[in-house]
Amino acid sequence: MQLSKADLLKAYRMMKTIREFEERLHVEFATGEIPGFVHLYAGEEASATGFCMHLDGRDKIASTHRGHGHSIGKGCDVDAMMAEIYGKKSGLCGGKGGSMHIADLDKGMLGANGIVGGGPPLICGAGLAAKVLKTGGVAIAFVGDGAFNQGTTAESLNLASVWRLPCLFVVENNGYAEATSSKYSVSCDDFTDRAAAYSMPGIAVDGHDFFAVYEAAGEAIKRARSGGGPSLIEVKLNRYYGHFEGDAQTYRGVDEVKNIRATKDCLVLFRRRVEGAKLLDASELNKIDADVMAQIENAVKKAKAAPKPTAADLMTDVYVSY
Amino acid sequence: MQLSKADLLKAYRMMKTIREFEERLHVEFATGEIPGFVHLYAGEEASATGFCMHLDGRDKIASTHRGHGHSIGKGCDVDAMMAEIYGKKSGLCGGKGGSMHIADLDKGMLGANGIVGGGPPLICGAGLAAKVLKTGGVAIAFVGDGAFNQGTTAESLNLASVWRLPCLFVVENNGYAEATSSKYSVSCDDFTDRAAAYSMPGIAVDGHDFFAVYEAAGEAIKRARSGGGPSLIEVKLNRYYGHFEGDAQTYRGVDEVKNIRATKDCLVLFRRRVEGAKLLDASELNKIDADVMAQIENAVKKAKAAPKPTAADLMTDVYVSY
Amino acid sequence: MARKITYQQAINEALSQEMSRDPRVIIMGEDVAGGAGTDGEDEAWGGVLGVTKGLYKKFGDRVMDTPITESAFIGAAVGAATAGLRPVAELMFIDFMGVCLDQIFNQAAKFRYMFGGKAETPVVIRTMYGAGFRAAAQHSQCLYPVFTHIPGLKVVMPATPYDAKGLLIQAIRDNDPVIFCEHKVLYTLEGDVPEEPYTIPFGEASVVREGKDVTIVTLGRMVHMATEAADNLAKQGIKCEVIDLRTTSPMDEDTILESVENTGRLVVVDEAHPRCNIATDVSALVADKAFDSLKAPIKMVTGPHVPVPFSDVLEDLYIPNAAKIEAAVRLVMGKKN
Amino acid sequence: MARKITYQQAINEALSQEMSRDPRVIIMGEDVAGGAGTDGEDEAWGGVLGVTKGLYKKFGDRVMDTPITESAFIGAAVGAATAGLRPVAELMFIDFMGVCLDQIFNQAAKFRYMFGGKAETPVVIRTMYGAGFRAAAQHSQCLYPVFTHIPGLKVVMPATPYDAKGLLIQAIRDNDPVIFCEHKVLYTLEGDVPEEPYTIPFGEASVVREGKDVTIVTLGRMVHMATEAADNLAKQGIKCEVIDLRTTSPMDEDTILESVENTGRLVVVDEAHPRCNIATDVSALVADKAFDSLKAPIKMVTGPHVPVPFSDVLEDLYIPNAAKIEAAVRLVMGKKN
Numbered sequence A, B: 001m002q003l004s005k006a007d008l009l010k011a012y013r014m015m016k017t018i019r020e021f022e023e024r025l026h027v028e029f030a031t032g033e034i035p036g037f038v039h040l041y042a043g044e045e046a047s048a049t050g051f052c053m054h055l056d057g058r059d060k061i062a063s064t065h066r067g068h069g070h071s072i073g074k075g076c077d078v079d080a081m082m083a084e085i086y087g088k089k090s091g092l093c094g095g096k097g098g099s100m101h102i103a104d105l106d107k108g109m110l111g112a113n114g115i116v117g118g119g120p121p122l123i124c125g126a127g128l129a130a131k132v133l134k135t136g137g138v139a140i141a142f143v144g145d146g147a148f149n150q151g152t153t154a155e156s157l158n159l160a161s162v163w164r165l166p167c168l169f170v171v172e173n174n175g176y177a178e179a180t181s182s183k184y185s186v187s188c189d190d191f192t193d194r195a196a197a198y199s200m201p202g203i204a205v206d207g208h209d210f211f212a213v214y215e216a217a218g219e220a221i222k223r224a225r226s227g228g229g230p231s232l233i234e235v236k237l238n239r240y241y242g243h244f245e246g247d248a249q250t251y252r253g254v255d256e257v258k259n260i261r262a263t264k265d266c267l268v269l270f271r272r273r274v275e276g277a278k279l280l281d282a283s284e285l286n287k288i289d290a291d292v293m294a295q296i297e298n299a300v301k302k303a304k305a306a307p308k309p310t311a312a313d314l315m316t317d318v319y320v321s322y
Numbered sequence C, D: 001m002a003r004k005i006t007y008q009q010a011i012n013e014a015l016s017q018e019m020s021r022d023p024r025v026i027i028m029g030e031d032v033a034g035g036a037g038t039d040g041e042d043e044a045w046g047g048v049l050g051v052t053k054g055l056y057k058k059f060g061d062r063v064m065d066t067p068i069t070e071s072a073f074i075g076a077a078v079g080a081a082t083a084g085l086r087p088v089a090e091l092m093f094i095d096f097m098g099v100c101l102d103q104i105f106n107q108a109a110k111f112r113y114m115f116g117g118k119a120e121t122p123v124v125i126r127t128m129y130g131a132g133f134r135a136a137a138q139h140s141q142c143l144y145p146v147f148t149h150i151p152g153l154k155v156v157m158p159a160t161p162y163d164a165k166g167l168l169i170q171a172i173r174d175n176d177p178v179i180f181c182e183h184k185v186l187y188t189l190e191g192d193v194p195e196e197p198y199t200i201p202f203g204e205a206s207v208v209r210e211g212k213d214v215t216i217v218t219l220g221r222m223v224h225m226a227t228e229a230a231d232n233l234a235k236q237g238i239k240c241e242v243i244d245l246r247t248t249s250p251m252d253e254d255t256i257l258e259s260v261e262n263t264g265r266l267v268v269v270d271e272a273h274p275r276c277n278i279a280t281d282v283s284a285l286v287a288d289k290a291f292d293s294l295k296a297p298i299k300m301v302t303g304p305h306v307p308v309p310f311s312d313v314l315e316d317l318y319i320p321n322a323a324k325i326e327a328a329v330r331l332v333m334g335k336k337n
């Protein structure tokens, strides 16, 4: 699949935006100003980006508790996301949802989800709607390695297969569910071993390599769009921070993250590849870096300064009518 | 695996008892005297028998809504079962459970279950108890083809594998879940395709052939008992009656059951085999037939005559203490 | 409106008319058509008790049989509702909520709030509840108090064929998630039902008997027990006002309070288990907001704090009935001061 | 008993002492040890908030990390309880009940009844509930009214470190299924806790303040809000009797009724959503059985009928507090006649 220069710039900007968003949250969280649980996606950017680069307004995604990357990928407003994480009235969800419930249905982002395995059934529904309404859309459930064991995921794989839905199930295998290794909790060696159980293609891909993800994603999306049914894709990747902010991560090997950052960082790999192949030059990418830094800086400033919701907001938005 | 003459007689008696129990219920249900939902196991006897013949007091099973066969196999009292189905005080559950909740924990029968997919998690627990308490016991979850899709089943397969529990998951694939074909509802061609998803052996066996079931069961049970972990066994078989009594079964092909009864009946096949090989002779088997007829006749008579529970029974048996 | 049809037919008709009216309405559930993938008849069941029979013939693929995976297909209905469809999913028995509740109470119910008002989830979950079929502990529960407890859900409990049709059409056209609870014993109940589509607004109770002595607030199948009791009591000169809540969320507080302000006496009848149920909910409402009108203790007639038993004798003892309601009414009347 | 430890330590100590006493007690849940299969530390977490920390070191394989499959492992705990173990399973947040409720309410809760009294299921499900952590709608719910509704379950709601230890030991020794609800905000609360094991019987409320003017019935974290309110009101000359239910099923009706018979006034404080909750339950009880003693309407102070919001301002508005309780008390006092 050919990526135009514009595509490459877009992809890099998307990854960089996610990275910078998360790195900054990591810093800001430590100040104590951000409430609640925050799960960072840093390190996994190539996955969200590799898939979302193929998507348009017809398409839907459902995310997880670790949802910032998917949200940015699907086009959620970064300022509004940041404000949401700070619990502000100007937040994407008016401050009612927070990090774990960022959503923008208008953008086809069906929500981060506080329930592990909450997304796959919803994505069957989004796929069904696309099929019935003949929108040509596809629907993607992102799930973690831990979430993949959840019964809701298994049921959804079966249902998507039985109904031949235009769905993708993307396992972002970062090796851990909280402090538990996927080597312990997942009873198969590769998630692709579970694809045959549902008669769907199963593809494993290196999630540090944007191009690999992009290609696998493209094929599965093409198949889904053309009525070929669902696919399962395992993206092998790593998270740079703890399960949530505040996690001491004593379960990880010494220098584990340091080594990954040094050798497999998706942004570094991307730059090396596109610069090496002379598809983009460093200055263009540096400019994006600078833009993104400024954008995130601005988002944080605005979020901090923004007013909080007020008592009038407590009881609204429960029902359309009651 | 060698079956002694006593074993063969026991197996035949077990299958015949189940068959007669169910055939008689089919007749009695039509009179309107039996309350509630009744799901008959007729046609599937070789499965319950093939497994239960290997079990002893250490072992546990969990059954389904179609539980009479497993209950008889695991040694539940036939009179008390019949009385239970009639809702009588002398019933195995004092008339409080009925057909769908027949259980006898003392016998290691953890219950029929009104919830499709209710049994597998419980069986993980029974297997865990056997492992922790080092009883040497195994635990078997019987599930239907429909139930196998349920998320609880998938989760249990994973958990049993992760914890290496002495469990068996037996899919009794009778081709239907209510009026829905397993060809429609199950997204893989063979249930054994789902074994690899959980790194456990998957074996398919002809459920009309007691000897085939017995052998496959024996191997999986041996493996479980010796610490080798769980297995998945698909037993391909047929049910002779509707999903429940009262089902008109218009979804079935013309003469479907008639043909199966004529060519694949497990009792007929068993007799042909043991008589052909001169392991047992017809008179011995005929005697069992007569015994069983008398036993069931007696059970029905007693059940009909037995007193119902009374008001004093309504509020008891909820808690051990409250 | 001379035409009489059953509660079950009324539900079927509501579905059929709404599917004709709006192509976004689809139906899904286990054997809602039946026969999928089999050699035999195509629409072999039309629901386990035949409630959706005929819809597959009329609407084809818009009536979808599902595997037995309630989380997946209820969740799919929820997801589809956020994406442009108006699904009616069938949870065969309300008792099965335990395998799919998350998709209902944490997803559907909370989207709008969590997403800052920017979600609409027009999904209907039809489900069968209640005792009386000798179906034992896992197929006879009420459980609507659980759904009523959850903000974001609407809970509908029709007691008559007329209400079943009007409330179901309302549910389908409603833009919030609705739990539509059908009492299995009522399916064969006949009543007057207009042929044309009509809606009954949520949150409007129906006063099915007027009376000045005692208010009986009830819902679902118990409405019939209560009217039977009221009829018997009328012969003894005790005039009961019987209020059918019709929806428990929203609940028509005004009608309850006004009635108690007139009668000064309240009996609440609820088939559900006694703890944290609709009976306690209505009692508490009145003990707060109509306290000064009360002339007697508020009595509740409910199922007991035990699972539903199988045996017919026990199940009959379990279910609230006219005699128990009459006793409660007499009790609150005896307290006259 | 001069030793002060936290609520969280009290729970840990109860688990540890019972595991030492009875080899059949095992613990399972997500990251109750933590670190399974990893290259790093073995007992990396000891529970998501560290409540079970140290138990894996002491008891090894009897502390079992699980995959994220609540149906499977809660069900396994239930099954193991019928087969000779006494498991304590952790449902990390009570909000997750939607993915495993069946194993709790249709299986564990009903075995004994469905099986005619021939089952014992000594399983404890420890779970964390309540608002206050800015954890939003899917990690802040109360939901204990749902469990209280279900016959066959016992529901335990400790408010103090002392009660947490004694009630948990009782729960583990109890032969019925117990839902043990821990308020996340209370984990760091300190209090006097004896070192030796002790039990607190279920169904015995604790009168934490005596007073003759108004009865405040409450539970869990709200006990502290209520005592704060009572202290403030005492300064204004209003004497509140504060009753901590400690267990909602069984519930100590006698203590509630006796108190209301003395005070004639009742305020019920419950953090849960307002419909079909413990507040309505207690109100209804009193409006039935202590009606003649009542001098004023029964007021309820509860969370509102909305999901729990994320933003700190909104969450603080959401949670019942001393000011709201004081207002309710003044209201029922104003109604003096």
Ligand SMILES: Cc1ncc(C[n+]2csc(CCOP(=O)(O)OP(=O)(O)O)c2C)c(N)n1
Residues within 6 Å of the ligand: A064, A065, A066, A114, A115, A116, A117, A143, A144, A145, A146, A147, A148, A174, A176, A177, A178, A243, D030, D068, D070, D092, D096, D099
């Ligand atoms: C049903 C449910 N169970 C447990 C949790 C608590 N929890 C939140 S995230 C998480 C780990 C998820 O791991 P994985 O799916 O691998 O995603 P990752 O965090 O690695 O992105 C757990 C156990 C939850 N939110 N929902």
Ligand SMILES: Cc1ncc(C[n+]2csc(CCOP(=O)(O)OP(=O)(O)O)c2C)c(N)n1
Residues within 6 Å of the ligand: B064, B065, B066, B114, B115, B116, B117, B143, B144, B145, B146, B147, B148, B174, B176, B177, B178, B243, C030, C068, C070, C092, C096, C099
């Ligand atoms: C959770 C749940 N969903 C649906 C049902 C209704 N139901 C009872 S049996 C059954 C079909 C089960 O099919 P299968 O597992 O193949 O078993 P079989 O009846 O063929 O023995 C269904 C849908 C139920 N009891 N529980």
Ligand SMILES: [Mg+2]
Residues within 6 Å of the ligand: A144, A145, A146, A172, A173, A174, A175, A176, A177, A178
């Ligand atoms: Mg992970």
Ligand SMILES: [Mg+2]
Residues within 6 Å of the ligand: B144, B145, B146, B172, B173, B174, B175, B176, B177, B178
């Ligand atoms: Mg079947």
